[in-house]
Amino acid sequence: MSEENYSSYKTKILTFYRNNRRMPGYKEIMKLVGFKSKNAVYKLINKLVNDGVVEKDSLGRLTPMKIFGEVPLLGIVEAGIPTTTEEDTSDTMSIDEYMLGDKKGAVYLLEVKGDSMIDEGIREGDLVLAERNSEPKDGDIVIAEVDGGWTMKYFKKKGNNIYLKAANKNYSPIYPQYDLRVAAIVKGVIRKY
Helix, strand or coil, X not given: CCHHHHHHHHHHHHHHHXXXXXXXXXXXXXXXXXXXXXXXXXXXXXXXXXXXXEEECCCCCEEECCCCCEEEECCCCCCCCCCCCCCCCCEEEEHHHHHHCCCHHHEEEEECCCCCCHHHCCCCCCEEEEEECCCCCCCCEEEEEECCEEEXXXXXXXXXXXXXXXXXXXXXXXXXXXXXXXXXXXXXXXXXX
16 A cells, blocks of 8 residues: 555544544445455555544454644743743644553543533533542542432542532532442543634
8 A cells, every 4th residue: 555545544533523523434445445355444544543533442443543643833922921832843732642651541531511611611512631540539529420410520538538629609419329439530621613
């Protein structure tokens, strides 16, 4: 496969991901790129994995690795009183690495619905990055299942009592009647303007 064809295939797969918010399956890749055999798809996927574009989980499902690529890090911007600064174009940053670090397999995105975390600056329509397999500390923002329903709130611990607290005075604290299970801790918020 030529480098030009490979680049085109990669673009089609990542475009599919952006449009559908999921990676395509093997049959969908065959259709997307016009391959006649699953073997050709298998070779393409292995090249994408080797190039760090995607990775396969234990079930063989694809997850994107570097969607954003490298972006120039120009310096610091003052959010208070304006100051003069020099532009420094010598450094770049991968948004994937900044947001995910080495936890790529344990991190997923959720779209926010509702306004219970508005005072924390998390709005409806934002995306939150949530990390599985972390032990919550008092004050962490968590994704939790409480009495059979899912929510995002502050994890609060007072003595032996564990409860969830909103970042909006219009919502009361949630004390579980039966069960509270923390599935993930929120590590970041993404908002598109």
